[in-house]
Amino acid sequence: EPEVTQTPSHQVTQMGQEVILRCVPISNHLYFYWYRQILGQKVEFLVSFYNNEISEKSEIFDDQFSVERPDGSNFTLKIRSTKLEDSAMYFCASSQSRGPNTEAFFGQGTRLTVV
């Protein structure tokens, strides 16, 4: 069964360093998303991406964040200069179409720890 895969499963980085979280969405999906969950808090939407551009982003997704689909398979989230408060579980998701009835398929998450 096709699935969304994320790497690494756990990343530890020093404050101020750049990190890139990687995701391989399901191959025939066209819409891509990043969410995050700070420990003990809600899963929060970060950004959606379609046709090589951002279609929606939250206020969390500031200039420190960027997304890219560098080739036909990967979808990456870059944090330019990490802060302690960026420590969270980051989930990638993809869907075949859009709209409130669409099922989004999620990866298992990357736990980012900023020290």
Add this chain to the structure above:
Amino acid sequence: GNSVTQMEGPVTLSEEAFLTINCTYTATGYPSLFWYVQYPGEGLQLLLKATKADDKGSNKGFEATYRKETTSFHLEKGSVQVSDSAVYFCALSYNTDKLIFGTGTRLQVFP
């Protein structure tokens, strides 16, 4: 704004017990409602959904009914199994494909 509130966990049950996980929402209109489940080491998976008032979503013995009058979408199962141990997330979407999640509720089922 739109938001989802779930009961805090963990919820600890014996096998074959009845499960309820409460979820209420705040939305400006009539959102679509979802329950996602995350088993250990895996991603979030869609468990069930309902797109309009009074709809009942069901899957794997789990059910939830979209109650507009109480703005709720409580998850229920008549007889839980050890394999149901997971984290359950209530979510909504409204006029967009963005999902708004609750905090998640951990369910632990013991034999």
